[in-house]
Amino acid sequence: MTALCLAQITSWGLLFYSLPVAVVPVSADTGWSHTTVTAALAAGLLVSAVLGVRVGRLLDVRGPRALMTTGSVIGVLALLLVAWSPNLPMFFAAWLLAGFAQSAVLYPPAFAVITRWYGPWRVGPLTTLTLVGGFASTVFAPLVAFLVEVFGWRGSYLVMAVILALVTIPLHALFLNGPWSDGAPVRATTAATAEIRQVTRSARFRILQITMAVATFTLFAVTINIIPMFLERGMSYEMAALSLGLVGAGQVIGRIGYPQFARATTPRMRTVTVFIAGAAALWVLALLPQPYWLLVAVAILAGGVRGCHTLLQATAVSDRWGTKNFGAINGAFVAPMTAVGAVALVAGPGLAELLGGYPAMAVIMAALLTGAALVAMREPQPRPAPHP
Structure with missing residues (x-):
């Protein structure tokens, strides 16, 4: 549970809240409007919504470890692509890729994991998870702003990719091993x-x-x-x-x-x-x-x-x-x-x-x-x- 909470606050902070914090320096450096930059995040969230159904089915069948670890890896690649993006189409492509990661590591899959872990006792752990996740902007908005000021927005996304890799990949790979409260994952029938x-x-x-x-x-x-x-x-x-x-x-x-x-x-x-x-x-x-x-x-x-x-x-x-x-x-x-x-x-x-x-x-x-x-x-x- 602790590992899932730490992974959630980090994933939300870097795969969601980082762009609203960085939108002004990104816009100033590239000439893209604030609305256009924000639209890239919105496009990624739409991808996340579309993939959410498939992700849910995979969680039921295979459990969370491989799926959420893969999501973290994709998130790292997406942030690296954000940092490199030489033009607006590539910037949008980076956030579309981030949408794949979001579908596998943000609230919906985490809610599914907790619900299957805790069953009738799910409300307390769900509350804890959302309380921790609620501090993502509090923790990461100042951190992202500091990184942008020191390294520029491109350099800051390189640093964020490293942070995401070091925190979320091992947490998802090593600790998402709790048993389902209503039985082990089963094959789709x-x-x-x-x-x-x-x-x-x-x-x-x-x-x-x-x-x-x-x-x-x-x-x-x-x-x-x-x-x-x-x-x-x-x-x-x-x-x-x-x-x-x-x-x-x-x-x-x-x-x-x-x-x-x-x-x-x-x-x-x-x-x-x-x-x-x-x-x-x-x-x-x-x-x-x-x-x-x-x-x-x-x-x-x-x-x-x-x-x-x-x-x-x-x-x-x-x-x-x-x-x-x-x-x-x-x-x-x-x-x-x-x-x-x-x-x-x-x-x-x-x-x-x-x-x-x-x-x-x-x-x-x-x-x-x-x-x-x-x-x-x-x-x-x-x-x-x-x-x-």
Whole structure:
């Protein structure tokens, strides 16, 4: 568990957060716009979403060690390619390759491993993993900024490739050997494929998947753009930047409180509660121009909702369908969430420009999340088994 946590914080820090930190020096050196540079990361995340289904199936069949170790190796090669990229197509190719690595080493496969390791006791370890992963930007953003300042952005990516290799490859290769709680990985069979399709083609699965994807998109699009939205409200840059940091603190608080929340609620109840709380926070952020202290408080609430949503996503499948074939089912489940998270990186600013400001964009997001909450209230429930 400790090895998986260390590998997660390093993988998130270098394969995801490094580019948002380095976007300004990359843009200044190459002449590529900030949006174009960020789009490379988004393209990689889309690749990760597409591959997630296949990765989940491989986890069920072969276990995590070889798969996640290979993902780390590919991640190292991707960062080396980022450092070398002589032009924009090669830069995009490097981040597309990073998408292969992300699909094998970030949250979805790690959630699958913990769920299969711990079974009924999964919520506590999942909470621990996301708490550690939540500090990836805190730890690696200053480190990446320092490396860029000392070595330039190309040299910094060479150093990051070395760090990723030294930390994650041995951790994945040596320590991902825990047994599945529900039996050893087994070969894919026609029966297993039929069981997976029975779940993934059900109305309950599709409705939950769509509403969770909407929640991912809306919460991320608004909270990631807190700084420009608060600047439009007249807030100082320092306070707006502090607010973004407090969104991260809110995520930690939400994750800490999630296990108790999960024990006290049913799967549908906690889904609806998280969606309603998120929609309420987005409506306030969209419509209330002042007082600033209240906007900051609501931003923290939105962060708490995002923290809960991460664990809600991690446990949604196992809470409803158990842990059998979890990798394959969860890989299919989270693929749209990974994709819309990538789209939200550029869709939020794009919609704000189209609609005339970030508050107007937040109104659209609040309305979408409200609709998702109403749909989630009507999530189909399994029929009780007939009496013998």
